[in-house]
Amino acid sequence: MTATEPVAETEVPTRRITVTVNGERRVAEVEPRLLLAHLLRQGLALTGTHVGCDTTNCGACTVLYDGAPVKSCTMLAVQADGHEVTTVEGLGTPSELDPVQEGFAAEHGLQCGFCTPGMMLAARALLNRNPDPSEDEIRWGLSGNLCRCTGYQNIVKAVRWAAEKEAQ
């Protein structure tokens, strides 16, 4: 059991939640105002989920919530009670990477790497819906995720790489 300590103040109401994170059942005691991104990063020490803009723009904090991509800075941790969350840590394992991860490595789909976890989860969700996206569809599908290095060219190639691998 992992507990997220509420801030040191008396009488702060908390709520016990059970969330399946990367296939593992986790229980946490959270203040309702705790954001899902912070539960993942601080409460569960899954720091692969990055917080970029903190204003619902950049998509760096994208995780899968019951399989659908969401910006975890714009959801409350309590909303994940009884739900499944997948972070970049659950996308693949070092010995068995997700094709999207392989694609980002093969096509150099990252520069500084900050947007990468969110990009990859958004790409995973896109490919789950559309296994053979065109370049346009990839750009459109990832338009909620910003890369400040502007490395979009290779990100698009990486997603195409994953699509082609999965088609084999």
Added chain:
Amino acid sequence: MYPSRFRYEAPRTLDEALALLAEHGDEAKILAGGQSLVPMMKLRFAAPGVLVDINGLEGLGHHEETPGGGMRVGALCRHVDLEHSTVLPGAQPTMAAAAPLVADPIVRTRGTLVGSLCHADPQGDWASVMLALGGSVVATSARGRRTIPVGEFVVGTFQNALEYDEIAVEAVVPAAQGARSGSYLKLERRVGDFATAGVAVALESVGEEVVRAGIALTGVGPATIAATEAAQTLVGSRLDPDVVDRAADLAAAVARPRTDHRGTADYKRHVVATFVRRILTAERAPAGAAA
């Protein structure tokens, strides 16, 4: 950024949710998609004492046709459901055109049409679409149920006509008087940015003659703007070029844009006129030729 402290409630039934609103009055706020409310709470523009999360309620995720070309959209129907809807493209062309343009793909996973109407942001796409379609919001409370036309529902910037004890459970589009056509166009500097300008056009025609028309404008004033005169000039017409020009000019004339980093007021008015002309010209072209 963290929201202020609040009490969180996750009712399982609509009655429970309504009881919470009745109990807490203006301290309570409904959480549906949360894609506007949560950012506002983080910025402390909103600080509700009680958050009533309705995501656990059954029977609000629908969008379905109603007899005669109408539509019902439940309070938990997400933008993404409308974007990938198999019903909308044939039944509701204006809605189908708008759905992929709302916010960005990740936000569309969570955000809802009804929530967008309630948020009453002058930048909201759905308020324009529903205004052009002559749609309404169905509000429920322990006292009963009422239907509020979108034109009366959005009363100002971020202001809607709901009472504190009411929940907007559904948006409805009335039956059509003819075959539906129309579209939604939006100019934005990048996906997810506030619109420079947006235009919704909803037409109902018998043969080539327009029998009902609605035009509404996004992001060019302190609230969603109904271009009533522009729409009225189309009724009885066959969208001949002079009528289209007149409608475009009348729509631009009711826009109230402000000059900012997205463009000058004149430029935004020009965009409005161009979008009206573009949509109407495409509608007049024979089917298949509309590009």
